[in-house]
Amino acid sequence: MSYLKEIGGRAKSAAFTLSQALTDEKNNALLSIAEALESGQDDILAANAGDLKEAEQNGMGSAMLDRLRLNGARIKEIADAVRNVAALPEPVGKTIGGETRPNGLEIVKVTVPLGVVGIIFESRPNVTVDCAALCLKSGNACILRGGKEAIRSNAALVSCMQKALEGTKIPPGCIQLVEDTSRETAAEMMRLNGYIDVLIPRGGKGLIQSVVRNATVPVIETGAGNCHVFVDESAKHDMAVNIVNNAKTQRPSVCNAVETLLIHKNCADALLPEIAGRLSESSTEIRGCEKTLAILGKVAVPACEDDYMTEFGDYIIAVKVVGGIDEAIRHIEKYSTRHSEAIVTESYENSRRFLREVDSAAVYVNASTRFTDGGVFGLGAEIGISTQKLHARGPMGLTSLLSTKYMVTGSGQIRV
Amino acid sequence: MSYLKEIGGRAKSAAFTLSQALTDEKNNALLSIAEALESGQDDILAANAGDLKEAEQNGMGSAMLDRLRLNGARIKEIADAVRNVAALPEPVGKTIGGETRPNGLEIVKVTVPLGVVGIIFESRPNVTVDCAALCLKSGNACILRGGKEAIRSNAALVSCMQKALEGTKIPPGCIQLVEDTSRETAAEMMRLNGYIDVLIPRGGKGLIQSVVRNATVPVIETGAGNCHVFVDESAKHDMAVNIVNNAKTQRPSVCNAVETLLIHKNCADALLPEIAGRLSESSTEIRGCEKTLAILGKVAVPACEDDYMTEFGDYIIAVKVVGGIDEAIRHIEKYSTRHSEAIVTESYENSRRFLREVDSAAVYVNASTRFTDGGVFGLGAEIGISTQKLHARGPMGLTSLLSTKYMVTGSGQIRV
Numbered sequence: 001m002s003y004l005k006e007i008g009g010r011a012k013s014a015a016f017t018l019s020q021a022l023t024d025e026k027n028n029a030l031l032s033i034a035e036a037l038e039s040g041q042d043d044i045l046a047a048n049a050g051d052l053k054e055a056e057q058n059g060m061g062s063a064m065l066d067r068l069r070l071n072g073a074r075i076k077e078i079a080d081a082v083r084n085v086a087a088l089p090e091p092v093g094k095t096i097g098g099e100t101r102p103n104g105l106e107i108v109k110v111t112v113p114l115g116v117v118g119i120i121f122e123s124r125p126n127v128t129v130d131c132a133a134l135c136l137k138s139g140n141a142c143i144l145r146g147g148k149e150a151i152r153s154n155a156a157l158v159s160c161m162q163k164a165l166e167g168t169k170i171p172p173g174c175i176q177l178v179e180d181t182s183r184e185t186a187a188e189m190m191r192l193n194g195y196i197d198v199l200i201p202r203g204g205k206g207l208i209q210s211v212v213r214n215a216t217v218p219v220i221e222t223g224a225g226n227c228h229v230f231v232d233e234s235a236k237h238d239m240a241v242n243i244v245n246n247a248k249t250q251r252p253s254v255c256n257a258v259e260t261l262l263i264h265k266n267c268a269d270a271l272l273p274e275i276a277g278r279l280s281e282s283s284t285e286i287r288g289c290e291k292t293l294a295i296l297g298k299v300a301v302p303a304c305e306d307d308y309m310t311e312f313g314d315y316i317i318a319v320k321v322v323g324g325i326d327e328a329i330r331h332i333e334k335y336s337t338r339h340s341e342a343i344v345t346e347s348y349e350n351s352r353r354f355l356r357e358v359d360s361a362a363v364y365v366n367a368s369t370r371f372t373d374g375g376v377f378g379l380g381a382e383i384g385i386s387t388q389k390l391h392a393r394g395p396m397g398l399t400s401l402l403s404t405k406y407m408v409t410g411s412g413q414i415r416v
Numbered sequence: 417m418s419y420l421k422e423i424g425g426r427a428k429s430a431a432f433t434l435s436q437a438l439t440d441e442k443n444n445a446l447l448s449i450a451e452a453l454e455s456g457q458d459d460i461l462a463a464n465a466g467d468l469k470e471a472e473q474n475g476m477g478s479a480m481l482d483r484l485r486l487n488g489a490r491i492k493e494i495a496d497a498v499r500n501v502a503a504l505p506e507p508v509g510k511t512i513g514g515e516t517r518p519n520g521l522e523i524v525k526v527t528v529p530l531g532v533v534g535i536i537f538e539s540r541p542n543v544t545v546d547c548a549a550l551c552l553k554s555g556n557a558c559i560l561r562g563g564k565e566a567i568r569s570n571a572a573l574v575s576c577m578q579k580a581l582e583g584t585k586i587p588p589g590c591i592q593l594v595e596d597t598s599r600e601t602a603a604e605m606m607r608l609n610g611y612i613d614v615l616i617p618r619g620g621k622g623l624i625q626s627v628v629r630n631a632t633v634p635v636i637e638t639g640a641g642n643c644h645v646f647v648d649e650s651a652k653h654d655m656a657v658n659i660v661n662n663a664k665t666q667r668p669s670v671c672n673a674v675e676t677l678l679i680h681k682n683c684a685d686a687l688l689p690e691i692a693g694r695l696s697e698s699s700t701e702i703r704g705c706e707k708t709l710a711i712l713g714k715v716a717v718p719a720c721e722d723d724y725m726t727e728f729g730d731y732i733i734a735v736k737v738v739g740g741i742d743e744a745i746r747h748i749e750k751y752s753t754r755h756s757e758a759i760v761t762e763s764y765e766n767s768r769r770f771l772r773e774v775d776s777a778a779v780y781v782n783a784s785t786r787f788t789d790g791g792v793f794g795l796g797a798e799i800g801i802s803t804q805k806l807h808a809r810g811p812m813g814l815t816s817l818l819s820t821k822y823m824v825t826g827s828g829q830i831r832v
Contacts, residue, residue, distance in 0.1 A: 016749075020772065099794055105783055107793055114805050115775070193628070197805050212609070216629050218806040239828040246830035333432075355823045356436065359531070367521055367826030376831075377523055377822070378515055389530050389613050389819035390634040391807040403805035406793070407771045410783030412655040414662035415792070 004188050007176045008195025011116045014173030015141035019113045023090040029170035030086035034079040036164035041075050047156035067124045078129045085133040088380045091398040092139045105410045111402045113139030115197035120145045122203035125153040132175045134383050138401035145178040190215035222384035225255030225339035226311045227369045230328040232345035233264040240344045241278050246368040249282040253313045256340050256372040260318040262328045268321045284315040291321035308335045325350050339387050340369040361394035420604050423592045424611025427532045430589030431557035435529045439506040445586035446502035450495040452580035457491050463572035483540045494545050501549040504796045507814040508555045521826045527818045529555030531613035536561045538619035541569040548591045550799050554817035561594040606631035638800035641671030641755035642727045643785045646744040648761035649680040656760045657694050662784040665698040669729045672756050672788040676734040678744045684737045700731040707737035724751045741766050755803050756785040777810035
């Protein structure tokens with residue numbers, strides 16, 4: 001039996017016990033994990049130091065190093081996030097439908113865990129604990145496969161969580177780490193049907209595309225965000241400037257940041273210089289179409305086709321002057337990854353058209369795209385943001401980690 | 417551009433118009449289709465005769481020929497099924513959640529069509545119309561890829577439906593048929609990301625496994641049903657005999673028919689001969705474990721390991737005597753395709769354990785597995801029965817063909 005199938009087998013058998021666990025048993029386990037992370041801080045930080053040392057030797061950039069780095073305060077944050085998950089309402093075993101049929105059969109539809117959730121992710125060690133906690137609360141075993149660069153940290157975190165479970169009613173096997181970070185093992189994990197019920201990739205475009213192309217296990221595609229803001233002719237100028245600036249610069253590295261500004265030709269002359277002025281405060285580079293360049297001059301550089309397809313994740317924004325809402329919607333249809341799009345407008349008709357006609361996970365009128373987030377949307381926690389249409393779309397909370405089951409009770413009914 | 421991408425492009429552009437259609441526009445289109453199928457009966461039957469002739473020449477068996485055959489009465493049934501779909505409530509644009517956040521953002525979650533649904537299916541031409549109607553009602557364009565043996569019938573049915581749409585507000589392009597029934601085209605269809613939002617295979621195990629293994633488009637796995645009935649020690653004998661007989665013989669070719677009977681050792685001596693006696697009325701073959709053979713003698717033949725893994729789809733049943741509910745649940749866990757399982761019992765505790773611990777789409781107490789069906793469950797119609805846990809599980813009605821979208825309206829909110 002392969003290394004991964006052994007892990008899968010352990011996860012599967014733990015998943016059954018976990019699926020039957022009571023709410024208090026799961027919450028106590030989560031609180032034990034939070035406690036253990038804090039009291040085991042020294043071991044975790046030592047392991048993290050090993051990862052950081054190797055990463056530095058390998059020339060990892062400072063932004064990436066920062067994502068990889070743990071310290072006392074961050075471990076406290078991670079532990080508190082686990083406590084927050086414990087405080088969320090029980091998602092499993094909820095009756096979400098049902099009826100008594102004419103023949104007396106009673107049909108009830110209830111929520112059940114998915115079973116075993118596989119998560120393939122990159123660098124940030126907090127994801128390890130976050131995903132394990134959300135899976136545990138939703139009654140799912142998890143198989144975590146983090147990046148090579150964080151393997152010591154992840155191993156220490158998982159070992160700490162597993163030990164914490166030993167004193168609880170929840171089997172330690174429900175949190176599994178794939179310590180072999182080779183590409184072959186990742187590829188095998190994507191095809192581990194029969195052991196993994198759903199695979200969630202969390203990371204960059206390359207990782208997500210690789211999982212989508214290669215997995216035979218059902219996948220929830222997350223994250224890629226080529227988001228748009230369309231500033232309509234009737235937009236209030238202050239509001240437009242604030243929203244574009246916030247969507248681009250408040251945190252440019254995240255998936256709900258805007259990448260392309262579309263602006264109505266009738267307000268571009270007046271508004272583009274204002275927007276450019278505000279963006280210059282953060283030294284944001286503007287890559288514009290010909291009309292943009294004609295208005296902004298040397299403040300902007302020329303945009304190429306590729307720029308409209310790119311999730312910059314940085315202080316760069318593509319700009320295109322459009323003839324109106326039809327062209328804006330067509331542009332979004334062509335280039336968007338269907339994550340989040342916003343219109344800034346005072347037109348009732350255009351607000352309504354944008355909401356109905358733009359086919360993305362979250363569509364906004366007069367608000368920043370930066371709000372697309374499980375916490376902000378009131379989901380309590382987030383396992384990722386789905387950009388596919390199947391199963392879950394947009395920010396995924398605990399309920400995205402559930403399936404359903406029909407329970408049917410009768411008194412001897414047969415089909416005639 | 418490839419043949420399939422052209423089809424995909426047409427479906428995608430029609431899907432947009434269809435997604436914005438009003439309920440009456442969709443229902444009128446469905447009624448036009450029903451009408452056209454009846455008035456175009458001669459053309460359809462002529463095409464079907466061509467398929468039947470070729471199938472006979474190729475030596476197709478009589479059961480398969482019967483599935484392929486259309487006649488006036490069947491076309492009337494197909495048209496009436498379309499009228500029933502028209503009569504179902506509108507599934508699109510339903511608000512299924514929402515709240516006003518503390519910052520004043522109003523978040524509303526609404527149902528939206530998936531977009532373009534691909535369906536790969538075998539032989540029965542009624543599936544062509546059925547799927548097209550359900551997709552249309554749920555606002556989805558469809559790309560239908562039926563089997564080679566029904567290509568003339570399918571082409572005639574689709575052409576008839578498309579012509580019927582010409583006089584309506586719904587674009588004919590929303591029903592697309594893949595007329596090239598080569599394996600290569602099917603393989604390309606499974607990887608048509610960007611054009612197809614979800615792929616639903618309907619047919620035998622081979623077809624479904626091929627789609628699951630090869631598709632990069634999200635898939636809803638349907639149909640395979642290795643279903644079990646466990647007759648517990650406390651079962652009422654009459655009820656057990658009726659349920660086993662109904663689940664096996666009322667329609668053995670369908671996915672919710674039972675394939676393996678598990679029976680408690682303490683009632684096997686008395687009950688197995690009764691069950692065997694009833695099954696003999698339909699000449700059902702019994703393949704039993706050693707204990708079964710010891711009880712039934714020559715009425716049964718020996719079962720091999722493979723028999724417990726097989727969806728016979730025929731008048732054959734595997735039988736195993738088990739020590740009790742634990743062994744029954746373990747057996748189901750090992751061999752089931754997680755479709756439908758039933759327990760026959762008078763034990764409150766065992767009924768509860770079976771419902772909670774058996775991880776299948778539908779679990780039954782004291783009723784036949786044959787009830788797992790969209791119509792019977794009150795869904796109004798059925799596009800298939802999902803045996804996966806993602807997106808939909810069990811019988812899938814119109815709501816399984818939907819996704820959701822967050823619509824967020826504000827007054828200039830930015831994230832701080």
